[in-house]
Structures are given as C-alpha cells and as structure tokens.
Amino acid sequence: MAYEMMFSALADPTRRAVFEMLADNPSPVCGIAARLPVSRPAVSQHLRVLSDAGLVSVRAEGTRRIYSVERDRLEELRRWIDGLWSDALGAFAEAAEREAKK
Amino acid sequence: MAYEMMFSALADPTRRAVFEMLADNPSPVCGIAARLPVSRPAVSQHLRVLSDAGLVSVRAEGTRRIYSVERDRLEELRRWIDGLWSDALGAFAEAAEREAKK
C-alpha cells in the first residue's frame, strides 16, 4: 500500500539520479547537489519526496544531514512487480486453456 | 535504458489501475473505461503512454483493440531494482568495514 508513492517519487529523472547516487553511498545534501545540474534547494525538495515515500532516511552529523537509501522499501517495490507478473502469467495460462478447448 | 519511461508511466494512479486490470486479463478499451471513473478517451491516452513505455501490446479483434501487458518489461523493471539493491548492499558493507577499522 506504499508503492503508490514510490512510483511517483522515482518517476522524475533528477530524483532517480539522486536515489542512485545514494544507493552507491550515503551522502550529505551538498555532496549530491555538487554532482547535479540543479540547485541545492532543488535537491532538498527531491529528498523530501523520497523521504515521504520512505525510500531514504536521514542521519544528522554536525551541520550536515547524511541521506541513505532504505533497502527494505525496494523489496516492497519488487513484491508489487512480482505480483503483477504472476497475475499476468495466470491470465496467460487462462487464455491458453480457453484456446485449447477449441 | 528503458525503465526511464516505465516509472513515469506507472506513476499515475489511474494508469496503474489500467495496468493492473490488464495484468488480470487482456481487455478492450471500453471494457477498461467501464470500470473506471474516467472517460474512454482518457483511457486511450493512458494506454498510449503505457504502450510507448513498452508495458502493453495491442491486438485487433473486429472493431475492438485488445490490450495486454508485456511481461518481459516487468522483468526489466525488476532488474533495475535488483541492481540498486545490490549497490546499496555494497555501500552498506563498505560503511561497516570503515567502521570496523576504527
């Protein structure tokens, strides 16, 4: 019941870039902004969305805030995909059976 | 290099509903529109986006066009997630190692 926000969070290219950078290794906000063609506040806003979706978490370290990815959430996303996949498989089997009856 | 479109395609709730209905079983456009609170042209437009992302395919049957999900693309999406997951795992192991050195 939460992949709903994850998809819209990961829909934006810049936000996906942020997320992939965090998957490589946890970073502070300025560290991410330095490697992207957008301003630092923009990165903050993206991190807010990712955080609301539960995809990242924060840890304070001095004046810096270190963001890192939340691996468990990726697991949820994958489960949704797996569910769809088996649904589609079932529908395919049904169709094949109907075809066989003829 | 194609999950880029998939995420934005699946970001919209209505479009996800369409996609999940198609995963259950292939349907014509009017069959989908009948079960959603949006107009038929809206469904057509959503199917266009899903089609551009490669997530669904069409087959003509009389005047009807039967849409069904493309399972292989879901596989691609899952691979992207798996890639991120192992990246995050690697980063975690690295951090643990740095911590152990102290």
Add this chain to the structure above:
DNA sequence: GCTTACCGTAAGCAATGGCTTACGAAATGA
C-alpha cells in the same frame, strides 16, 4: 448502403510539479 459500435486524436482547460532566488534556523570554529 446505412447504421451502430468501438476507437484514436485534436483542442482546450485546470491542476500539478520542478526549478530558482531569498530567507531563516542550527551547529561548528575562531
């Protein structure tokens, strides 16, 4: 041939979203 059912596309509109600049808050170091 004519009607009917099914569908895609164009045009237009209201809402959402991503970006920037500007500002204020909190922790560090001199």
Add this chain to the structure above:
DNA sequence: TCATTTCGTAAGCCATTGCTTACGGTAAGC
C-alpha cells in the same frame, strides 16, 4: 560572541500533464 557552513522552507514562475468534449475513421450487422 561572531562569522561560516549546511540545510530546510516559502514564494513565484513556467512547463508538463491528466481530463473533458468534439470529431473522423474503420469494422460488423441489418
């Protein structure tokens, strides 16, 4: 105490987007 660094949020702007209505086009049934 004061300056610096790092960061989040507010306001505003422009582009994108999801929806509707209106239209044209194709296949089936009488």
